[in-house]
Amino acid sequence: MSPGTSDCRRVLGRLLVPFLAAALGVLSGCGEAPASAPPAPAVHAPVAAAPVAPPAGDALELGRKIYNYRCYFCHGYSGDARTLAATYLEPRPRDFSSTPPQALPRELMLAVTTHGKAGTAMKGFQGILTPREIEAVTDFVRDEFMARRAENTRYHTRENGWPDHERNQVAFPFARGDIAIDTPWEQLTQDQQRGKRLFLSACITCHDHGRVQNPGTPWESRPVSFPRDAYCTSCHTDTPRSEPQGVDHPRPATHTFAQANGSVPVRLPQAAGPRVGSAYLVHDKPPVIANATALEKKGEHLFQKNCAFCHAGDGTSKGWIGSFLEPHPRDLTSRVEMRGMTREHLHKSIAEGLPGTSMPAWKEVLAEGDIDALIAYISRAFHPIPGVRGS
Known part of the structure; x- marks a missing residue:
């Protein structure tokens, strides 16, 4: 659902x-x-x-x-x-x-x-x-x-890592809303088609959904690009923020999702430099579950569509949005953060939400069976939960 x-x-x-x-x-x-x-x-x-x-x-x-x-x-x-x-x-x-x-x-x-x-x-x-x-x-x-109705700080500057941003000017009409991004391709000039492709492949994450003629589905939570200068230092960093620029650190070859369950290690993409968006992209990828049950597959679909926005696709909450929230969303793969977690407690957290955090109540959105499916998936993919079949 x-x-x-x-x-x-x-x-x-x-x-x-x-x-x-x-x-x-x-x-x-x-x-x-x-x-x-x-x-x-x-x-x-x-x-x-x-x-x-x-x-x-x-x-x-x-x-x-x-x-x-x-x-x-x-x-x-x-x-x-x-x-x-x-x-x-x-x-x-x-x-x-x-x-x-x-x-x-x-x-x-x-x-x-x-x-x-x-x-x-x-x-x-x-x-x-x-x-x-x-x-x-x-x-x-x-x-x-x-x-004064002045324009505020410009983001696309050389200091922010955007030298010669004017080279992307074919996409500017879509970022400014001068051209609706759902304008049929055949109605666009060749340059406008190039601009639309560039906007949809890189600019849209920060420039939101631009202007559209038909709003359609109100929300799509999957980013298509990521900021360049933030970096996750927990498992695949080159240069932690606390270190001087140019000090490199070894990057592990793999990152294991849900180590408590022995899930399949996933190869990390190698960064081109110390500040890349792939840090977030790594956590946007869900773990691969062998022989998942129908309930777990349903839970995976619901989690990746609804929960991964804050908890990240791999359940670590180290994605683009989760890294901004305070308190941070629960790391569902952490033995420490999941210590003492029970099926009843997780069900209540999903249904009722958690006051004082960004976790909303889903009881009016998800049916009882949907919450059961989420719990089954979380227990199988991220951390075993007592009381859940197979845990």
Whole structure:
């Protein structure tokens, strides 16, 4: 059973909220906002706001760093809320580029950033950001997007590993949304066809799904490309982040999935350099199970379609998304993290979700038999679970 459109939106909407606070850790302090944080003040009709005073240089750049670190995922790099996440949230995140400063007082923005906004995906950052950081990011948004409507930090620079990015300009119309990516091939020029192929093979992961004439299926969780500069250091690294550039470390030839079950080792792709996307790609590959039962095969399909988005295809949670979530999703292959796991506990975690984490409740999406199939697959593929047949 696959989640329906409305169910997908509901579950994925809940999944997206933690990204605001957990996408890349914390800039200052750590952990979630205190459970006893005071409620957000009542929101009243906007009042006339004073003209925006440009923040000082240091404050402006602090606000930019915080925004690029935490807010862009829903609000967009340039504050226009043109992101994939925004398409799954109701109400949609605010488009700051079309909101004049006079329509949204600074005091209200500070309150919402601090305490969140009820009924939306906007969570409060009290206890995560300091008051100074909240002021800095608020003033940055008001100056950069609302007052000046400026383009934010460019990502495709030489410093970020993108020399001569203009060579990819045939794909730009699809990234900008000038051309819908579901435009029939026969209606595209030869250059546009080249641009579409390039966009679909490399750009689409970070540029979301672009513009389409027919939205169709609302979510496809499998990335087609990965960022270049993050690296998994647990089992197949060349240069850990803590080491100076140029210091190489041996890379094991194989990585064994679910060692507790003696699964077949899988050959690792060899990296071209110390910063490659294949680190995530390795964990995107599911283990190969010999003589899987019908229930386990069903569980594999459900897991790879629904759970691998956060837990990775190999169950380690070391994929692209899992590496950003805090707390990290459970490593289903870890003897330590799976110690004491029972069939009943796993069933409850899947059905009810886990408060304080990104694990949502699936009981309204998956049938009882689907959860049973997932448990059978997890027990066979990743770590044996007492009480599950064959474990």
